[in-house]
Amino acid sequence: MQQxxxxxxxxxxxxxxxxxxxxxxxxxxxxxxxxxxxxxxxANFVTGGIYNSVNNISTYFNLKSQNRLLFxxxxxxxxxxxxxxxxxxxxxxxxLNAPYYFSNAQVIKNxxxxxxxxxxxxxxxxxxIKQDFGVITTEGIVGIVDKxxxxxxxxxxxxxxxxxISAQLKKTNHYGSLTWDAKNPALVQLTDIPKIAKVLVxxxxxxxxxxxxxxxxxxxxxxxxxxxxxxxxxxxxxxxLFNDMTNLEHVYIxxxxxxxxxxxxxNE
Amino acid sequence: MNNLLxxxxxxxxxxxxIQVLIFNNINFLGYINPYPYILFIAFFPxxxxxxxxxxxxxxxxxxxxxxxxxxxxxxxxCVFIAYARPLILKFSFGTMYEHHNIKFGAVDFGSKITYIxxxxxxxxxxxxxxxxxxxxxxxxxIQKTLFSSIFTIxxxxxxxxxxxxxxx
Numbered sequence: 001m002q003q004x005x006x007x008x009x010x011x012x013x014x015x016x017x018x019x020x021x022x023x024x025x026x027x028x029x030x031x032x033x034x035x036x037x038x039x040x041x042x043a044n045f046v047t048g049g050i051y052n053s054v055n056n057i058s059t060y061f062n063l064k065s066q067n068r069l070l071f072x073x074x075x076x077x078x079x080x081x082x083x084x085x086x087x088x089x090x091x092x093x094x095x096l097n098a099p100y101y102f103s104n105a106q107v108i109k110n111x112x113x114x115x116x117x118x119x120x121x122x123x124x125x126x127x128x129i130k131q132d133f134g135v136i137t138t139e140g141i142v143g144i145v146d147k148x149x150x151x152x153x154x155x156x157x158x159x160x161x162x163x164x165i166s167a168q169l170k171k172t173n174h175y176g177s178l179t180w181d182a183k184n185p186a187l188v189q190l191t192d193i194p195k196i197a198k199v200l201v202x203x204x205x206x207x208x209x210x211x212x213x214x215x216x217x218x219x220x221x222x223x224x225x226x227x228x229x230x231x232x233x234x235x236x237x238x239x240x241l242f243n244d245m246t247n248l249e250h251v252y253i254x255x256x257x258x259x260x261x262x263x264x265x266x267n268e
Numbered sequence: 269m270n271n272l273l274x275x276x277x278x279x280x281x282x283x284x285x286i287q288v289l290i291f292n293n294i295n296f297l298g299y300i301n302p303y304p305y306i307l308f309i310a311f312f313p314x315x316x317x318x319x320x321x322x323x324x325x326x327x328x329x330x331x332x333x334x335x336x337x338x339x340x341x342x343x344x345x346c347v348f349i350a351y352a353r354p355l356i357l358k359f360s361f362g363t364m365y366e367h368h369n370i371k372f373g374a375v376d377f378g379s380k381i382t383y384i385x386x387x388x389x390x391x392x393x394x395x396x397x398x399x400x401x402x403x404x405x406x407x408x409x410i411q412k413t414l415f416s417s418i419f420t421i422x423x424x425x426x427x428x429x430x431x432x433x434x435x436x
Contacts, residue, residue: 023326024344025340025344032339040337040339042335044334047335051335113299113300113301115408116338182400
């Protein structure tokens with residue numbers, strides 16, 4: 001017993017180092033598996049508050065470009081509204097979109113230089129935001145809500161090697177999963193598209209609506225180039241994103257009202 | 269002693285805030301960010317207890333990780349360099365370290381650069397191998413380590429030059 005205590009005292013620095021290093025590695029491994037990281041995230045009172053107050057100032061620097069984006073979206077929506085000759089069609093569109101509830105938020109921390117990028121938005125449980133809600137901009141998709149606190153939520157960006165979102169070719173219904181190889185923030189990879197699908201450079205990629213997170217037909221990007229994978233069964237497609245992930249400000253959060261029902265059914 | 273405590277606490281808070289609010293948004297050429305917050309570990313008083321610097325290194329790293337949503341990669345890298353610091357001090361300053369009378373304001377400039385370089389490169393290798401966490405992307409790890417190290421070393425040297433003059 002004496003010897004054990006002596007050993008601990010002699011090597012206390014190494015043991016301290018070893019314990020703390022193991023804890024850090026544990027946190028790292030947890031953060032690499034989807035929805036597992038528990039304690040270390042920026043959606044808390046202190047970090048969220050600091051980011052929020054700094055963001056209050058820094059938003060002024062890109063007011064102009066954000067204004068222009070919102071203006072263009074308004075223009076697009078106005079033209080949709082006044083050009084819809086068939087009112088009945090507009091009604092049916094409304095009822096189609098009814099299971100999805102939209103709310104808006106602001107990105108207060110954007111990140112795109114790491115391999116596992118996580119954003120922070122200024123809405124949380126107080127605004128009934130929950131885990132696994134989709135996040136989009138006017139131009140394309142951004143990511144999926146992960147950790148939620150009272151006033152803030154973290155979003156797993158599509159520029160994250162652990163994220164995987166179901167996407168498909170717009171012209172056919174061949175679907176695959178959207179991943180990122182951590183090389184270029186403007187390019188993501190669409191894998192598992194079967195060889196039989198006809199892919200062309202410039203084809204539009206949209207969400208497939210199979211995950212019950214995103215509705216169908218939200219634009220993602222266009223095919224930049226493609227090749228067959230090693231086994232020559234599936235295409236690996238480089239997709240150029242429509243939205244600029246390096247310049248995000250106003251985002252929309254999508255809640256699928258039918259999601260609990262769908263997950264219940266799938267888990268049965 | 270009280271003065272030492274206040275100086276180091278202020279340094280801790282200022283370095284964390286500058287790191288997460290400014291240096292992590294530089295994104296030079298798309299992905300190169302400097303990490304000069306490890307200057308806190310580099311210039312922590314040499315005479316102090318080794319356990320304290322390891323604990324503070326962990327605290328520093330975990331706070332940075334919390335801000336950056338990066339799991340525990342900064343904590344791991346910081347704990348490692350805090351543990352390895354005596355060895356690096358011995359290597360860079362030689363006999364001066366053995367007599368326990370290093371004053372960072374008064375040491376030779378060349379050995380100071382060696383010291384910072386060693387700490388930064390060690391920190392960045394661990395940081396980026398844990399961040400990317402895949403052997404097949406080893407080229408990306410080396411690339412990121414190299415470019416970010418150069419950036420961090422340059423910035424750290426500039427910061428030390430600016431602040432060592434003020435303190436005199």
